[in-house]
Amino acid sequence: MSTPRQSVIHDIGYRTFTGRRQSTGAIALSLYLTSLRHCFGLGRSNKSKVMPFLVAALMLIPALVLAGLAIQLKRMSLGDQANYFAPLSNYFGYPYWTQLLITVFAASQAPVLFARDLRYRTIVLYFARPLDRSTYVLVRLAALTTALFAVIAVPMVIWYAAALSSGLDRSQHTKNFFAAIVGVLVLSLILATFSGMVSAITTRSGLAVVAVIVALMLTSGIVTIAQGAVYETGNKSAAMIASMFNPFTLVAELISGLFDQPTPTPAIPHPSTGWTLVFIIVALIWVIGTSWVLVERIRKAASL
Amino acid sequence: MGVVDTQRLTKQYPRVRALDDLTLSIPEGITGIVGVNGAGKSTLIKVLLGLLTPTDGSVRVLGMDPVTQGAQVRELVGYMPEHDVLPADVSAAEFVMHMAMMSGLPRNAARERTSDVLRHVGLAEERHRAMGGYSTGMKQRAKLAQAIVHSPQLVLLDEPTNGLDPRARDEMLDLIGRIGHDFGISVAVTSHLLGELERTVDYVVVIDAGRLLRASPTTDLTHTTGNVLVEVLGPPGSDQVVGQALVDRGIQAWPVGDRIEVRLDRPETLDVIRDVVVAQGLGLVRIQEVHHSLEEVFHQAPTGVSA
Numbered sequence: 001m002s003t004p005r006q007s008v009i010h011d012i013g014y015r016t017f018t019g020r021r022q023s024t025g026a027i028a029l030s031l032y033l034t035s036l037r038h039c040f041g042l043g044r045s046n047k048s049k050v051m052p053f054l055v056a057a058l059m060l061i062p063a064l065v066l067a068g069l070a071i072q073l074k075r076m077s078l079g080d081q082a083n084y085f086a087p088l089s090n091y092f093g094y095p096y097w098t099q100l101l102i103t104v105f106a107a108s109q110a111p112v113l114f115a116r117d118l119r120y121r122t123i124v125l126y127f128a129r130p131l132d133r134s135t136y137v138l139v140r141l142a143a144l145t146t147a148l149f150a151v152i153a154v155p156m157v158i159w160y161a162a163a164l165s166s167g168l169d170r171s172q173h174t175k176n177f178f179a180a181i182v183g184v185l186v187l188s189l190i191l192a193t194f195s196g197m198v199s200a201i202t203t204r205s206g207l208a209v210v211a212v213i214v215a216l217m218l219t220s221g222i223v224t225i226a227q228g229a230v231y232e233t234g235n236k237s238a239a240m241i242a243s244m245f246n247p248f249t250l251v252a253e254l255i256s257g258l259f260d261q262p263t264p265t266p267a268i269p270h271p272s273t274g275w276t277l278v279f280i281i282v283a284l285i286w287v288i289g290t291s292w293v294l295v296e297r298i299r300k301a302a303s304l
Numbered sequence: 305m306g307v308v309d310t311q312r313l314t315k316q317y318p319r320v321r322a323l324d325d326l327t328l329s330i331p332e333g334i335t336g337i338v339g340v341n342g343a344g345k346s347t348l349i350k351v352l353l354g355l356l357t358p359t360d361g362s363v364r365v366l367g368m369d370p371v372t373q374g375a376q377v378r379e380l381v382g383y384m385p386e387h388d389v390l391p392a393d394v395s396a397a398e399f400v401m402h403m404a405m406m407s408g409l410p411r412n413a414a415r416e417r418t419s420d421v422l423r424h425v426g427l428a429e430e431r432h433r434a435m436g437g438y439s440t441g442m443k444q445r446a447k448l449a450q451a452i453v454h455s456p457q458l459v460l461l462d463e464p465t466n467g468l469d470p471r472a473r474d475e476m477l478d479l480i481g482r483i484g485h486d487f488g489i490s491v492a493v494t495s496h497l498l499g500e501l502e503r504t505v506d507y508v509v510v511i512d513a514g515r516l517l518r519a520s521p522t523t524d525l526t527h528t529t530g531n532v533l534v535e536v537l538g539p540p541g542s543d544q545v546v547g548q549a550l551v552d553r554g555i556q557a558w559p560v561g562d563r564i565e566v567r568l569d570r571p572e573t574l575d576v577i578r579d580v581v582v583a584q585g586l587g588l589v590r591i592q593e594v595h596h597s598l599e600e601v602f603h604q605a606p607t608g609v610s611a
Contacts, residue, residue: 013423014420014424014486015420016487017409017413017417017454017455019409019410019413020410021379021407021454022409023408024375026408027405027406027407027408030406031406043398045393117391120388120390120392121385121387122390122391124383125383125385125389125406126406127353128353128355128378128381128382128383128385129378129379129406129407130375130379130406130407130408131375131406132375
């Protein structure tokens, strides 16, 4: 019985999706992995791969030098060896002395995750999808934190591996290394939230890059000058208060106090238990305060 | 029950009441949501997506409550915003696929559907170019593609024809028609261009100041007026001759441009028109029913509230 139909759909190509949809957890994971790739320019233009990989490569150089030193140590005179023992086990000195590179990485990659979606208002499309707004921000933060952590920690692992294989004091190196790794994690988190917040507020990538670098390097410079000035007078409290205003010095103080670690420079005093508690609170304020501003900013900017 | 049902929905902002006791039902098919700027269309969309909690009243989208089941609702609803939302430095293919995955499609399904959907919206070779270089028409297509890529059951289109030239507008309207009728996705489309909606939508909802003014099938709103428009072929002034002849026979007729609008009191009037034209030795080009336009309906709406 084939009665010719009045209307014939010629394009029958449209198919509905009948498979299982993924959970919001899987969606969050997918966003995390994409964001992490984007931090290194993967899945973006070739031009955007230059900066992250350049910084990552430059970050390796001091580690390779330190690793070389550790391996060559046995061939040196005892006097020379003694000179190198302290710097070779000061693992948190690594992020402290490479802070310019780390700052550049954070400043150049945070806008990729936090400014673009606001600038182009793509954020609206994310929020019209299953992930809720806070999860979106936290996933982005986790990705940036991971990228920063990887850029800092990989060279440190190389350095640590070389130190282990060169007959240096294993227990001391292991303790310092893991203490520094905890510090790097906290530092990555603070840098991610801070640079993310600045990016979300400025929404312009170029402006965000400059703002993050200026904010971090300026405070770093001021803190260093202030600490240098009070170092002469021996006023430890003033030096420690100054430390709170820059993530690098703050985390240096934090792990110095928590794990009984040497600080990267003598100008940063080793804190007492009481001061360590203060540094824990200040670190929490850095992370939670900036995250809160970031989440609020993005929620607000994304009103359709 | 429709794809969207609201009951006495109210959204009170500190100073403005964006939705005021709004009770409406959006059926399957294509529904036009009409209202002047600030009528509450965007607020309604935000509430439907579960991004705003209503102050009062209840709302169901696809049988779910967006207030408590926001994620599940958003999984099955597509949204095409009015303003520009596309990142300039990403290609449509990459972007749409990413958005498909953000809606919970597994990677392979996302890739497959992205290529299908981009073909349906008519983005062919351009799909691998950065979207910053797209024309407005192409951008609208890419925006539409991301709204339907995850195989939603309902798609909310906010002013999809904004800024398009007449040809691109026609194509977009055809596309919306196909989405609603061939793809089986219910469509709620906002527009302030009533002529457009008239052509495409099955059902019209008119809101004003957060209140429902009118809700009915398009055909009810654009029903025939009972008049016909007659066009004749002949020397200049022929229309006046025919019009006069009709009036002489006791039929109501008046000129509209160079055509004649005739009141049909009885079906036989049509025969009379034919006979008159033939008697005058003129050609009868057409007799056409005159419909109400949505435009008229909308302008009358405030007085003729029917909720």
